[in-house]
Amino acid sequence: MNRMNQNDSPDTFGNNTLQFIDTYKKILEKCFQVHISSIKFIGGGSYRVFEVDNLIFKFTHEGPANFLEREKDTCELLKEKLSISIPYFIYFSDTCPSFKGAVGGYKKLEGESLYKISTCNKMKTAHQIGQCLSELHAVPLNEEFSHQRARRELLEFYKRIQKNAFHLLNKTEQQWTASLFENFLEDNKNWRFFPVFVHGDFDSSNILYHPDKGVCGIIDFEEAGPGDPAWDFCTFLDEYGPDFLHIILHSYNNDKVTDHLFLDRISFHAKRIIFCELLYGIEYNQPEHTKHGLIRLKKAIENQITGGWLYQQHR
Known part of the structure; x- marks a missing residue:
């Protein structure tokens, strides 16, 4: 009911930001065999969220995949029922090597x-x-x-x-x-x-x-x-x-x-x-x-x- 759920936590990385981003870049490359030319951390909270070229990827906090999998299923359910654009996950895995949580990705939507x-x-x-x-x-x-x-x-x-x-x-x-x-x-x-x-x-x-x-x-x-x-x-x-x-x-x-x-x-x-x-x-x-x-x-x-x-x- 409108923020925050128990899995939410702040992300502060200080001087380790570049190393942190590179770690998640390698996870994506290994898990989904994607070529990445640019990656940017854009938010923490329920997930760690990255803008990867023209995609948005969400990582759970190395815990249960329930929330992210639920979001993916919800978006699939709503896709044909809403006239407005919503995420549609084209990448999802809860078995990525070297990462214990779940990862999902969708094409970045238009707008700010x-x-x-x-x-x-x-x-x-x-x-x-x-x-x-x-x-x-x-x-x-x-x-x-x-x-x-x-x-x-x-x-x-x-x-x-x-x-x-x-x-x-x-x-x-x-x-x-x-x-x-x-x-x-x-x-x-x-x-x-x-x-x-x-x-x-x-x-x-x-x-x-x-x-x-x-x-x-x-x-x-x-x-x-x-x-x-x-x-x-x-x-x-x-x-x-x-x-x-x-x-x-x-x-x-x-x-x-x-x-x-x-x-x-x-x-x-x-x-x-x-x-x-x-x-x-x-x-x-x-x-x-x-x-x-x-x-x-x-x-x-x-x-x-x-x-x-x-x-x-x-x-």
Whole structure:
């Protein structure tokens, strides 16, 4: 539900960057017999991600292949159901020599991540996002969804906040956080939503934008599957504010999910995901994210637009 899963970890390589990149270059050459003229590390998190010529390759953190294989299968499932471009894996292996995890690769899609775009037609962009979500949420579910499990996972997330973050919050912030989570968890009406096929991490970093075409692609489907449709809207309230969100909703077509509590759930999850960054900073010793998460929390308490993650502040 919108970052971070337990396999996420920061990648810092310091002076060993060139050696690190060369190691992964050799793995690809040996595993897939590809000729590589250029390779660039472009991100860490759920995976280590490299741009290799005109391809994108993802490496798991030498652990189970589940997330990457799930993403590959999800993209295959969605390929014929969405009109927008998404990754299609042409390389995949969980038996590469000298690497214990899984590796997958697909052709790089057109466009830049939306969060990098300083100016865009917001009306058009929001309209296109609403259309994309209409298509995605209409995809038939390929597995069952458990409201009870989702409720239990949210409770565990709240307990992590209490254990790891409360000591950084003042009394007002602690009370606000407790009220936010406890009221939502205890109200049964919040757990009667109609589940749909969601992206699960749908923010401006995973939306590709072209200056002429507008929204032209969606990436990073490792968390996709059955869920609350509100999960796929909440980041836009954080990043762009209520006016942008309302344009998206106006262009969104799914009568089954827009119940009278829909906006309330979007509002809750927009606040919840602030704590994803805060916990990430605390649990992975990334003080800049801890500081930024606390700033976003103060803005939320004051009913201001909180913005996205720290790396999304480049706009």
